[in-house]
Amino acid sequence: MGFRLSKIYTRxxxxxxxxxxxxxRVPKDHPRVEAIGDVDTLNSQLGLLLAGLNAHRSECPGLIDIIEVLEPCQHRLFDxxxxxxMPIYQALNxxxxERLEAAIDRWNEEVGPLExxxxxxxxxxxxxAHVCRSLARSAERRCQQLNALEPLAGAGLAYINRLSDLLFVAARLIAKRQGVAEILWQAAAKPER
Incomplete structure (x- = not known):
């Protein structure tokens, strides 16, 4: 493969x-550029999650299959x-x-229903993992905003939606495999009348 960028700045x-x-040429705050930016932010944070998972894989071998499912997601986010x-380019399918859905189903069976x-x-x-999940939701909202202005073709919207679901279940599975209790939400006490 040849060089893709020979110069980093172009002015x-x-x-x-x-x-x-x-x-x-579009303004840097165009909805398309905003969507690209949110996907890029998610990809960067996913890289941080993967670095952490890899750092802990020897002490918690159960993290390995989570890594194996999440690593390709960085490439698909780049796609x-x-x-x-490039609006006419289609990479996702x-x-x-279906790969994400299979992992969600497998992992969800292991963690069980939410209490x-x-x-x-x-x-x-x-x-x-939850940071990544919330950023996936943000990227999905940006893509939906763009879709309202310039309809998006292909599987991108479904992919980003499913990825947020996967990251939620991944967070639960990491907790289970690390032996960490999930922190259950406790509603605020209702004021007495």
Whole structure:
């Protein structure tokens, strides 16, 4: 493969615009650029989660299959960013959504039903999985905003939705495999009348 970037800065964005893969120039706060940015942020945070999971894999071998499911997600998020940057480009497909659904079903069977709402915490890894989940929801909202203006083709919207579900179940599975109790939400006491 040849070099993709020979120069990091181009100065073409200094006045608040950026180029898309189809040749259009749009403001840097265009909904398409906002969606690309949220997907990129999610991918960066997912990288942080994977680094943490890899750092703990020797003391908790149960994390290995979580890593194996999540690692390809970074590549697919990069594909989604490509689809957003190049509107006619389609990289994601239904097979990738089915892969996530199979992992969700397998993991959900292991963790069992929810007893209550859970809070994002218990360990750094659990909390980071929830950070990724919430960022996936944010990226999904940005993509939906873009979709209302410029309809998106392909499986991208379904993929980002399913990924947030996967990350929620991953957080629960990390807790179980680390032997950390989930933090159940406790409603505020109702004021006496």
């Amino acid at each position: 073409t964005g200094d006045k608040g615009e950026t180029g898309l893969g189809d040749g259009r 989604l960013g490509g689809e957003l940057a 239904i097979a990738e959504i 209550n709402f859970i809070l994002p915490g218990g360990s750094t890894l659990i909390a980071q």
